[in-house]
Amino acid sequence: MDNPILFLLLFLLTPSHLATSDPLNPLTITLSVADYGATGDGLRYDTDAIQSAINSCPEGGPCRVTFPAPGKYLTATVFLKSGVHLNVEPGATILGGTRLEDYPEDSWRWYVVVAENATDVGIGGGGVVDGQAAEFVVREDPRKNIMVSWNQTGACLGDECRPRLVGFLGCSNVSVSNITLNHPAYWCLHLVRSNNISIHDIAIYGDFNIPNNDGIDIEDSNNTVITRCHIDTGDDAICPKSSTGPVYNLTVTNSWIRSKSSAIKLGSASWFDMKYFVFDNITIVDSHRGIGFQIRDGGNVSDIVFSNINISTRYYDPLWWGRAEPIYVTTCPRDSTSKEASISNVLFINITANSENGIFLSGSKGGLLRNLRFINMDITYRRFTSYVGGLLDYRPGCQELVKHRTAGMMMEHIEGLEVKNVDMRWSNNELEHWNNPLEFRPSTVNNISFHNFNSKSNY
Numbered sequence: 001m002d003n004p005i006l007f008l009l010l011f012l013l014t015p016s017h018l019a020t021s022d023p024l025n026p027l028t029i030t031l032s033v034a035d036y037g038a039t040g041d042g043l044r045y046d047t048d049a050i051q052s053a054i055n056s057c058p059e060g061g062p063c064r065v066t067f068p069a070p071g072k073y074l075t076a077t078v079f080l081k082s083g084v085h086l087n088v089e090p091g092a093t094i095l096g097g098t099r100l101e102d103y104p105e106d107s108w109r110w111y112v113v114v115a116e117n118a119t120d121v122g123i124g125g126g127g128v129v130d131g132q133a134a135e136f137v138v139r140e141d142p143r144k145n146i147m148v149s150w151n152q153t154g155a156c157l158g159d160e161c162r163p164r165l166v167g168f169l170g171c172s173n174v175s176v177s178n179i180t181l182n183h184p185a186y187w188c189l190h191l192v193r194s195n196n197i198s199i200h201d202i203a204i205y206g207d208f209n210i211p212n213n214d215g216i217d218i219e220d221s222n223n224t225v226i227t228r229c230h231i232d233t234g235d236d237a238i239c240p241k242s243s244t245g246p247v248y249n250l251t252v253t254n255s256w257i258r259s260k261s262s263a264i265k266l267g268s269a270s271w272f273d274m275k276y277f278v279f280d281n282i283t284i285v286d287s288h289r290g291i292g293f294q295i296r297d298g299g300n301v302s303d304i305v306f307s308n309i310n311i312s313t314r315y316y317d318p319l320w321w322g323r324a325e326p327i328y329v330t331t332c333p334r335d336s337t338s339k340e341a342s343i344s345n346v347l348f349i350n351i352t353a354n355s356e357n358g359i360f361l362s363g364s365k366g367g368l369l370r371n372l373r374f375i376n377m378d379i380t381y382r383r384f385t386s387y388v389g390g391l392l393d394y395r396p397g398c399q400e401l402v403k404h405r406t407a408g409m410m411m412e413h414i415e416g417l418e419v420k421n422v423d424m425r426w427s428n429n430e431l432e433h434w435n436n437p438l439e440f441r442p443s444t445v446n447n448i449s450f451h452n453f454n455s456k457s458n459y
């Protein structure tokens, strides 16, 4: 609020019995959706009450809109504006509507809560936002559920035509903290063309059998910090993508992830550069892939560090991308019209993995993997599911699935690879004869070094 007179005016215009000031920041106005008529009964739509409370906030804020507990606030799309933070109290839930008419006309604006071109916006408070994903399931299938598609409007195609949960589009100074995001029908938390984003102390619970149930998608956005998050979901959990612009400066720390696809995935939308990412102190559990780079569209990736990461990966149904690789770094162009791009300067340090498959490093002719370093790694290979192995997974696009014996580390199209203090342990490998530590496509791999590399069987 730059103009104190304007501020005062707006303050006076706001019904004074509805507004209280915040002890932490006396300039912050607090409005309760209950005072604007929200019932919180989970049956009647509270959309108008919620939106009136938000619209009553002074221009530019700071303003806090509270959802009191207990209460389930059923709503159509809620539009945030600059300076507004939603404060969902512990015991309160924002419940997303499940009808097409609950969402705006353009499918790219289908969110339960969305902010567009806003600054200083956020959501938190200890409560829940729930997308009611179960209402979007057409048929349950333990391999992968069949989902409803709202493509009857022609707004979008195929089964990726469902509302997302929370979106910030073209925003800056975004804060999402201390909130549980439950059962998104499609992607969960989506940052698009935004800058200066802080995400901490959140939990995401997607349905493990719902496709495209991504956790956090950081698209065309800069300066994002994610910490102390717990993400348990069907599809990719933390997923930077570049569709209309680059992604710079992403830091993810102190988090726990389980995914039926990639726990951490760069791509596959990768038209622009991704640069300066740090992932530290992350536990990845029972995922179909641990750390994945699916670079397919010509954007170059560089200067990425993964440190202090524990990974356990396993096979799930091959309908889901991933073949239990703890680490997967690929640049094959998506199709014959795609540009090739490189991945450079990537450090993996202090990594422990327990996996049903090996590390897959696969550049392409015009898209080399350059200067990869693996330092201080302890990898145990152990089969325990009965899904068939022996497939290299180039999806999406490229050569799709290719029959090939698996290896502890498979390498092709690499320029510069350092492997130092790396132990591979093979356990229970009578299931498939796969005690095959290293596999090269020799003419495509250059300038590699191994120091203190060990591979041993633990029968």
Ligand SMILES: *[C@@H]1O[C@H](CO)[C@@H](O)[C@H](O)[C@H]1NC(C)=O
Pocket (backbone or CB within 6 Å): 116, 117, 170
């Ligand atoms: C946000 O900005 C974009 C790009 O400038 C514009 O196309 C869009 O209409 C704006 N949205 C709103 C709600 O102002």
Ligand SMILES: *[C@@H]1O[C@H](CO)[C@@H](O)[C@H](O)[C@H]1NC(C)=O
Pocket (backbone or CB within 6 Å): 090, 125, 126, 178, 201
């Ligand atoms: C989350 O919000 C609740 C309610 O305000 C508060 O009691 C709790 O300390 C907050 N937790 C964190 C991690 O900020």
Ligand SMILES: *[C@@H]1O[C@H](CO)[C@@H](O)[C@H](O)[C@H]1NC(C)=O
Pocket (backbone or CB within 6 Å): 149, 151, 152, 153, 154, 156, 157, 158, 159
């Ligand atoms: C909707 O999606 C289905 C399944 O992908 C497809 O068969 C149908 O043609 C689509 N309809 C429209 C209007 O896009």
Ligand SMILES: *[C@@H]1O[C@H](CO)[C@@H](O)[C@H](O)[C@H]1NC(C)=O
Pocket (backbone or CB within 6 Å): 119, 120, 172, 173
């Ligand atoms: C973000 O917040 C900081 C400090 O609160 C402020 O200085 C900056 O102007 C804000 N950025 C934008 C784009 O509003």
Ligand SMILES: *[C@@H]1O[C@H](CO)[C@@H](O)[C@H](O)[C@H]1NC(C)=O
Pocket (backbone or CB within 6 Å): 193, 194, 195, 220, 221, 222, 245, 246, 248
């Ligand atoms: C991110 O930074 C890059 C490089 O400075 C810039 O080109 C891009 O527009 C920025 N994106 C946003 C959303 O600010």
Ligand SMILES: *[C@@H]1O[C@H](CO)[C@@H](O)[C@H](O)[C@H]1NC(C)=O
Pocket (backbone or CB within 6 Å): 173, 196
């Ligand atoms: C980013 O947000 C933080 C916290 O809201 C603020 O202190 C900082 O000034 C912001 N930076 C920019 C560049 O807006």
Ligand SMILES: *[C@@H]1O[C@H](CO)[C@@H](O)[C@H](O)[C@H]1NC(C)=O
Pocket (backbone or CB within 6 Å): 222, 223, 248, 249, 276
């Ligand atoms: C990335 O972070 C660095 C260091 O904080 C900063 O100097 C740079 O401007 C940031 N890049 C973008 C595109 O914001």
Ligand SMILES: *[C@@H]1O[C@H](CO)[C@@H](O)[C@H](O)[C@H]1NC(C)=O
Pocket (backbone or CB within 6 Å): 228, 253, 254, 255, 256, 281, 283
């Ligand atoms: C690592 O993250 C966990 C939470 O997942 C946290 O409890 C622990 O303190 C963190 N360790 C360090 C060294 O920061």
Ligand SMILES: *[C@@H]1O[C@H](CO)[C@@H](O)[C@H](O)[C@H]1NC(C)=O
Pocket (backbone or CB within 6 Å): 271, 272, 273, 298, 299, 300, 341, 342
């Ligand atoms: C990626 O790098 C190549 C080689 O330097 C360059 O030709 C290409 O334009 C870059 N891609 C993008 C999206 O900038």
Ligand SMILES: *[C@@H]1O[C@H](CO)[C@@H](O)[C@H](O)[C@H]1NC(C)=O
Pocket (backbone or CB within 6 Å): 281, 282, 283, 308, 309, 310, 352
């Ligand atoms: C990873 O696992 C190792 C050994 O099992 C353990 O010592 C370490 O604390 C774990 N680190 C994290 C970040 O969970």
Ligand SMILES: *[C@@H]1O[C@H](CO)[C@@H](O)[C@H](O)[C@H]1NC(C)=O
Pocket (backbone or CB within 6 Å): 307, 308, 349, 350, 376
């Ligand atoms: C890797 O682990 C070693 C030993 O635990 C520790 O000294 C070092 O700081 C760690 N490196 C990084 C980059 O975290």
Ligand SMILES: *[C@@H]1O[C@H](CO)[C@@H](O)[C@H](O)[C@H]1NC(C)=O
Pocket (backbone or CB within 6 Å): 371, 372, 415, 416, 417, 418, 447
């Ligand atoms: C070989 O690769 C290392 C990194 O692994 C790099 O530092 C070095 O410059 C490369 N040497 C040549 C001749 O390309």
